Amino acid sequence: MRIxxxxxxxxxxxxxxxxxxxxxxxxxxASYGYLMISDHDYRWLQNAAELIGGGVIIGLLGTRRxxxxxxxxxxxxxxxxxxxxxxxxxQMTWGKxxxxxxxxxYCAAIAVLVVLWSSNQIExxxxxxxxxxxxxxxxxxxxxxxxxxxxxxxxxxxxxxARYRRLTITLAQSCGFLLYxxxxxxxxxxxxxxxxxxxxxxxxxxxxxxxxxxxxxxxRITVLGIxxxxxxxxxxxxxxxxxQYRSQPWIWTLFIVFVVLFVAGFPPSPxxxxxxxxxxxxxxxxxxxxxxxxxxxxxxxxxxxxxxxPETFAAVPWWMVSYIFAALVGTVLVLGLPSAIDVxxxxxxxxxxxxxxxxxxxxxxxxxxxxMLFVLRDLLVMxxxxxxxxxxxxxxxxxxxLALAYWPLAAILWVTGAxxxxxxxxxxxxxxxxxxxxxxGIELAFAxxxxxxxxxxxxxxxxx
Amino acid sequence: MIxxxxxxxxxxxxxxxxDVSFEIKPGTITALVGPNxxxxxxxxxxxxxxxxxxxxxxxxxxxxxxxxxxxAHGRMGYLADFFGLYDEMTVRQCLEYxxxxxxxxxxxxxxxxxxxxxxxxxxxxxDQRAGELSRGxxxxxxxxxxxxxxxxxxxxxxxxxxxxxxxxxxxxNALKTLCAEGMTIIVSSHILAELDDYSTHILMIRDGKIxxxxxxxxxxxxxxDPVRIAVTLAEPDPRLPQVLNAVPGIxxxxxxxxxxxxxxxxxxxxxxALLKGLVEAGLPVVEFTAERTGLQDAYLARMRAAGGRSx
Numbered sequence: 001m002r003i004x005x006x007x008x009x010x011x012x013x014x015x016x017x018x019x020x021x022x023x024x025x026x027x028x029x030a031s032y033g034y035l036m037i038s039d040h041d042y043r044w045l046q047n048a049a050e051l052i053g054g055g056v057i058i059g060l061l062g063t064r065r066x067x068x069x070x071x072x073x074x075x076x077x078x079x080x081x082x083x084x085x086x087x088x089x090x091q092m093t094w095g096k097x098x099x100x101x102x103x104x105x106y107c108a109a110i111a112v113l114v115v116l117w118s119s120n121q122i123e124x125x126x127x128x129x130x131x132x133x134x135x136x137x138x139x140x141x142x143x144x145x146x147x148x149x150x151x152x153x154x155x156x157x158x159x160x161x162a163r164y165r166r167l168t169i170t171l172a173q174s175c176g177f178l179l180y181x182x183x184x185x186x187x188x189x190x191x192x193x194x195x196x197x198x199x200x201x202x203x204x205x206x207x208x209x210x211x212x213x214x215x216x217x218x219x220r221i222t223v224l225g226i227x228x229x230x231x232x233x234x235x236x237x238x239x240x241x242x243x244q245y246r247s248q249p250w251i252w253t254l255f256i257v258f259v260v261l262f263v264a265g266f267p268p269s270p271x272x273x274x275x276x277x278x279x280x281x282x283x284x285x286x287x288x289x290x291x292x293x294x295x296x297x298x299x300x301x302x303x304x305x306x307x308x309x310p311e312t313f314a315a316v317p318w319w320m321v322s323y324i325f326a327a328l329v330g331t332v333l334v335l336g337l338p339s340a341i342d343v344x345x346x347x348x349x350x351x352x353x354x355x356x357x358x359x360x361x362x363x364x365x366x367x368x369x370x371x372m373l374f375v376l377r378d379l380l381v382m383x384x385x386x387x388x389x390x391x392x393x394x395x396x397x398x399x400x401x402l403a404l405a406y407w408p409l410a411a412i413l414w415v416t417g418a419x420x421x422x423x424x425x426x427x428x429x430x431x432x433x434x435x436x437x438x439x440x441g442i443e444l445a446f447a448x449x450x451x452x453x454x455x456x457x458x459x460x461x462x463x464x
Numbered sequence: 465m466i467x468x469x470x471x472x473x474x475x476x477x478x479x480x481x482x483d484v485s486f487e488i489k490p491g492t493i494t495a496l497v498g499p500n501x502x503x504x505x506x507x508x509x510x511x512x513x514x515x516x517x518x519x520x521x522x523x524x525x526x527x528x529x530x531x532x533x534x535x536a537h538g539r540m541g542y543l544a545d546f547f548g549l550y551d552e553m554t555v556r557q558c559l560e561y562x563x564x565x566x567x568x569x570x571x572x573x574x575x576x577x578x579x580x581x582x583x584x585x586x587x588x589x590x591d592q593r594a595g596e597l598s599r600g601x602x603x604x605x606x607x608x609x610x611x612x613x614x615x616x617x618x619x620x621x622x623x624x625x626x627x628x629x630x631x632x633x634x635x636x637n638a639l640k641t642l643c644a645e646g647m648t649i650i651v652s653s654h655i656l657a658e659l660d661d662y663s664t665h666i667l668m669i670r671d672g673k674i675x676x677x678x679x680x681x682x683x684x685x686x687x688x689d690p691v692r693i694a695v696t697l698a699e700p701d702p703r704l705p706q707v708l709n710a711v712p713g714i715x716x717x718x719x720x721x722x723x724x725x726x727x728x729x730x731x732x733x734x735x736x737a738l739l740k741g742l743v744e745a746g747l748p749v750v751e752f753t754a755e756r757t758g759l760q761d762a763y764l765a766r767m768r769a770a771g772g773r774s775x
Contacts (some may be wrong), residue, residue, distance in 0.1 A: 005564035012561075013552055077548025081609065083514055085565035086538050244513055244533045295474045299518060391476065458477050 006087060006095025007102070010069075014103040023103075027110045046118035046130060050138075053111020054184060058143035062104040063176030066147035067154035067169040069100030074158055075165050089240040097144075097151050097235065105143075112139055137221060141228045142184035148231035150176030155238040156289045160395065179231075183224045209265040230255060248313040249321050256282060256325050272333050276368070279326035280375055286319035287379060288395060292386035294458050323375065330372050334365045359419075359428050366429030366436055373440045374427040378402065380447035387454040465490040465648045466511065466617055471520035473503075473510055473672075480506045481517070482672040488650065488665075490616070493643050495663035495680075496652040497763055503672040504652045505545060508619045511650075512542040524617055538567060541610035545621040545652075551595030555586055555605055558594050559612055566613035580608040583641050585634065600631025604638060611642060618642065619650045624658060636662050660759040668766055675770045680759060690765065692717075693735065695724045695742065696751035707745045711738050 031045060038044040073079040087095065098105070112135060119129025153172040161168050205216040233251060240247045259282065263274040300315035350358075360367045381401060385394040409425040422428045424439040466488045473481040480503045488494055496504050509515045511522050513533040522529040529536040550558055559577040568576045581587045584604040589597070594605060603623060611618055620639075624632050632655070640662050643649055650667070653659050659666075660680070668676040693714075697704060700721035708716050714728040728734050735754070742749050 002570065003564075005561055008564070009550070009553070009557075009561045012557055013550070076550075077544070077546050078550065080514060080542070080544045081547065081562075081606075082565070084512060084537050084540075084542050084610075085562070086534055086567040086613075087565050088534055244516055244530065294476050295518065298474070302518070387476070389477075 004091055004095040004099070005085075006082075006092060007099040010095070010099030011102055015106075019103065020106075023107050024110050027107075027114060031114055042118040042121040042125075043127065046115050046122065049111045049114035049118065050130065050135065053108045053115065054139050054142065055180070057104050057111065058101075058108045058139060059146055059177050059180035059184070060173075062101045062108075062143055062147050063150035063180070064169060064173040065101045065104055066097055066151040066176065067172035069096045070151070070154045070158050071165045071169050083243055089243050089245060090236055092243065093151075093232075093236045093239045097148060097232075101143075101147055108139055108143065112136060134217070134221070137224075138184045141224055142180055145183065145224060145228035145231045146176040146180035148228065148235045149179050152231060152235040152238050155235065155242060159242075159291055179227070183220065183227060208267055226258075230258070246310070246314045248310070249316055249318055252286070252318045253321055253325075256322060260325070260329065272329055272336075276326060276329045276333055276371075279322055279329055280371065283319050283322040283326055283375060283379075286317070286322050287382065288398065290317050290319055292317075292383065292391075292394065294387050294391075294455070298459060319379070323379065326375065327372055330368050334368050337364060359422075359430070363429035363431050363436075366431070366433075367427055370423060370427035370429055370436060370440060373437075373444060377440065377444050377447050378405070380444070380451045384447070384451040384454050387451070387458045465525065467523045468511065469521050469523070471507075471510060471522065472518045473506055473515065474518050480672050481510065484520070484669075484672070484674055486667060486674055486677050488617075488648055490648050491643065491646065492664045493639060493649045493651065493662055494665040494667050495656075495659035495759060496650050496667045496669065497654075497656065497659065497759075498669035499767070502669045504669055505621055506672075507669065508542065508621050508650070508652065509544075512540060512619055513537065514542070538613065539616050541613070541615040541618040541647075543606050543610045543618075543620045543623060545625065547606050549594040549597075549602055549605060549609075552593065554591050554593055555581065555597070556590040558605060558609060559590075562609040563612045568613055576612050576614075580612040583611075583645070584608040584638055598631075600627050600634060603627060603631065603635065607635075607638060607642075611647065614645075615647065617648045617650075621652050622654070623651060624653050624655050632658055656760040656763055663759065666759060666762065668763065670767065670770050676762075676766050680762075690727050690729050691735070692725060692727050692755040692761075693738070694751065694753045694755060695726070695749065697722050698748035698750045701747050703745060704747060707742060707747060708738075711741050714738060 031049070034045050034048060035042070070079070073082060082092070115130060115135050116132055119132070119135075122129040150172045153175050154169060157168040157172060206213045207216050207219040208214075209219070234255075237247060237251050256279065259278050260272075260275040263278045264271040266274060296315055297317075300312055303309075303311035303315060378401075382394065382398040385391065385397045385401070388394070390397075406426055410422060413419065413421050413425065420430050420432065420435055423430060423436045427440075429436045468484055468486050471481050471484040472479065484503075484507065496507070498504050506515070510517050511529065513522070513529040513536055516530055524536050524539055527536045527539070529540075550561070553561070556577060559580055560573055563573045563576045563580075564570075577590070578587070581590055584607055586601065586604055586608060589601065594602065597605060607620065607623065610620075623639075624635055627635060636658060639649060639651065643662075651659065651663070663680055665679050666676060667674065695704075695708075702721050704721060704724055705716065705719040708714065708719055708724055708726060713730045713734045714726045717725045717727060719726070726738075728738070739749070739752055742752075
């Protein structure tokens, strides 16, 4: 059998005899000490082993190792030689993902044994222990999902901010850990405190999805499995890009369709409203994830001129796909829903943010159209940043722009008693077509002008 | 061997490679030279498939490098100017890893490691950690890694940078060995005198354009190229500078009573007239030698002709 070379290299580096022996020995000592302190309460040992093995070793440290596996190659100057190797995208992905975290998995496997042994002891004394399948599934699939997500995010950030190694891996690690925490220890019912108890309270509850009632934990496990598959697939596709394979955004499109169908299943109606919000969020996420390289956008335009469709689709940015879907879902919503929904009485002393939010259903269709126009304006402004001489800081500039463009100005307009001017700064319609759409029309025209002028400038090529 | 066709590569706001085309013949060592920022490293990265060009293509044998990057990488080796090694691994592990990553079968890996280590003179250091090697040895290990799969084409970006004179001689010998084993090599460097020792061809680039691609032996032999001539007399004669200065079409670089060095753009007619003048003046000429134009001279001349700086 041929071992993945990248996996083997990681094993060489990580597994020394000292570490191999120290991990079980320390676990043994810690477990014994824990039992002594807790007066042989195996429930505490079971929960502690699950928390430390899963939450800390896999969820916290494993995600950091996965993210750092790429960052250390880039900063160590070995990444180019890896990209020049004969390893394909899939080999490279799983070799790094599993290889870089191999020692974490080894320690987690020991922790699983402790959990299962403790559960066995609990059940032997008449209690209810943790189901072995769920323990192993949470560790293996939850851990892989979190690490694959951290790995994928590190792949994205590596191209954008390779100089800030600690920042990028901490960001990727945090995202991976939050996902782990949500899917394994928290989400779908907010039963986190119960998870630390030894009884079976956490098994209760149900989730409503497309009208059906599903046991919470079954639902969670299913979604976790699917999320894991998406995370691994995402890491693989990003690795393909990194290794210069031409990739068309079909997988991203499929992911968008999956997200739309998934979130549309939750009550209450209008269900497509969730999908629209998810698509807007995905558009911004994909936009910030994109390298936004003007040269690549020129490729796309050139490919369109040459009617080279495979090249055109390969160069289509993911955020554009998301925006097109958002626009489609938004159009369906505008056409299919009543233009206004009565939200009833909103107390005058309600927080301004809530009062503003309550204005949306009152002019629903207009607010949806405004949202799409505001997103387009933001994309154009941030593209203008990306084509500027200081394009390396375009992401930071974009975040600052978004932060300033919405809340402060909206809050000022609200407290100064000018809510009719809100459509100038936030996508909240007031029912007056003139004040709702003229300002955003002017803003859009100005953003287009700025972007076009900068685009002309940057594409007027000069030799070095 | 490798054919580059109308390559264009852009960075935002400027063009780094501008319609670059050339073909490298098998079994040659090509010196890629040019000023800082001329596009040497970009050209190597694009040729190696690490970066995708805006237009044009690179074909290695029958493979389009950007259409089938993995397949191309199986036949080529590349060493970047800033490379790293896995410092915690031994030399043997580094080489075994690269052999496996390049698809060398498990049965052949040991032989490949021995061969690569042998030709880079690393056989006695196989069990030493890469982090413990000197800079020169690290460079050799990096080249051994890049060539462990016996690629037909190797690109080395500034391999001599930071090496001491002894290590540079070792590197030159190593490159000659690789070439003798059938590899075609492109080396970029600023140390022109060393490239002169082992290169067979020169590829000059400036502002993203190729300004010269020729066999090194042909440099300076084209009609109109300046030729440097050394004259030596059997015994000193004070008339030598006067006689030389009287010959039209030559520039006297230095002259004393016994030796002189001069440059002429004229062809054989001018040289014949010069020799005739010396002999007719009764000067006891014992040597009249046209010096071979070195890489450095050729580089400086081409860069001057192209109107560029010559760093």
